[in-house]
Amino acid sequence: MRFDRSEPSTLLIVNGRKYLIDCGIGTARRLVEAGINSSGIRTIFFTHLHADHDMGLADVMATDFFDGGGAGQAGPFDIYGPPQTKELVDAGFRFISVGFRPFAAAPPTAYRMRGDEFVDPFVVHEIAGDGLVFDDGNIRVTAAENSHYLMIPPATRPRFKTYSYKVQTPDGVIVFSGDTGPSGAIGAIAGGADVLIAESSYRDSKDLDQSIGARAARNHWPPLMTNRFRDHFVYEHLDTAQIGQIAAKAGAKSVILYHYDPADKADQAAFVSGVKQYFSGPVFAPDDLDRYCLSSGTVAPCGSARR
Numbered sequence: 243m244r245f246d247r248s249e250p251s252t253l254l255i256v257n258g259r260k261y262l263i264d265c266g267i268g269t270a271r272r273l274v275e276a277g278i279n280s281s282g283i284r285t286i287f288f289t290h291l292h293a294d295h296d297m298g299l300a301d302v303m304a305t306d307f308f309d310g311g312g313a314g315q316a317g318p319f320d321i322y323g324p325p326q327t328k329e330l331v332d333a334g335f336r337f338i339s340v341g342f343r344p345f346a347a348a349p350p351t352a353y354r355m356r357g358d359e360f361v362d363p364f365v366v367h368e369i370a371g372d373g374l375v376f377d378d379g380n381i382r383v384t385a386a387e388n389s390h391y392l393m394i395p396p397a398t399r400p401r402f403k404t405y406s407y408k409v410q411t412p413d414g415v416i417v418f419s420g421d422t423g424p425s426g427a428i429g430a431i432a433g434g435a436d437v438l439i440a441e442s443s444y445r446d447s448k449d450l451d452q453s454i455g456a457r458a459a460r461n462h463w464p465p466l467m468t469n470r471f472r473d474h475f476v477y478e479h480l481d482t483a484q485i486g487q488i489a490a491k492a493g494a495k496s497v498i499l500y501h502y503d504p505a506d507k508a509d510q511a512a513f514v515s516g517v518k519q520y521f522s523g524p525v526f527a528p529d530d531l532d533r534y535c536l537s538s539g540t541v542a543p544c545g546s547a548r549r
């Protein structure tokens with residue numbers, strides 16, 4: 243963990259309506275820092291359910307439940323994601339219920355109850371496969387299963403889907419890579435994107451060798467484990483050159499990096515250079531809470547959401 247970096251979560255605001263993409267640890271705190279009331283976010287999308295993308299959900303649900311309209315009155319909150327999202331959200335609601343029961347047990351209570359249990363305001367929509375998954379008249383979201391789970395054997399992979407999302411807005415098209423390897427759907431779904439928000443889990447193979455070597459030494463990993471971990475990054479994540487190649491081939495107009503861990507400002511610049519080897523459009527390397535504005539298909543930095 244880092245002081246200056248939280249786990250992945252991206253807030254999209256279109257015509258004042260708020261959507262959250264992923265919900266890593268620290269999301270609730272980051273929303274407070276950005277001056278956003280989480281109960282005003284009625285729609286959450288999960289790209290996939292790796293722990294770094296979903297462990298902040300219970301925090302957000304608790305805030306929604308407690309703050310939204312006062313004492314569990316708000317809702318519904320719609321949560322979209324791959325198979326097992328219902329299990330995740332139900333577990334989150336059970337988790338937060340324990341802490342709210344003592345409040346509800348002291349009458350009179352404003353909580354909406356069904357018997358002894360709270361009425362659950364969280365509505366889950368599991369996404370079974372590719373295609374249009376959401377259209378509220380404000381944005382349209384299309385899912386494409388990507389190659390982030392390439393190394394899970396085919397027999398069990400249907401339980402573990404992982405998506406990239408194309409979001410069509412009145413201001414332009416945004417593609418969230420989610421976590422993905424370089425193969426598969428990401429190239430196709432990035433086609434025509436005004437902004438490709440691309441995971442960059444490692445800068446290049448030198449960076450990868452160094453970080454894996456250090457981790458293997460620290461944990462006394464045998465070669466098989468070290469190689470398995472390296473393969474996870476090579477086949478199931480993106481480096482900067484691959485992002486540049488994907489963006490160029492897809493004809494994307496710009497790239498914003500995320501899900502990355504640059505050591506310092508110089509390293510952040512090196513991430514940008516890595517993409518620019520292959521891609522001539524604008525490439526942005528944000529700090530946490532940096533904000534970007536999309537207008538008529540052109541994206542530009544517009545300050546930090548940090549208050």
Ligand SMILES: [Zn+2]
Nearest residue numbers: 290292390421
């Ligand atoms: Zn992942």
Ligand SMILES: [Zn+2]
Nearest residue numbers: 292294295421
């Ligand atoms: Zn991840």
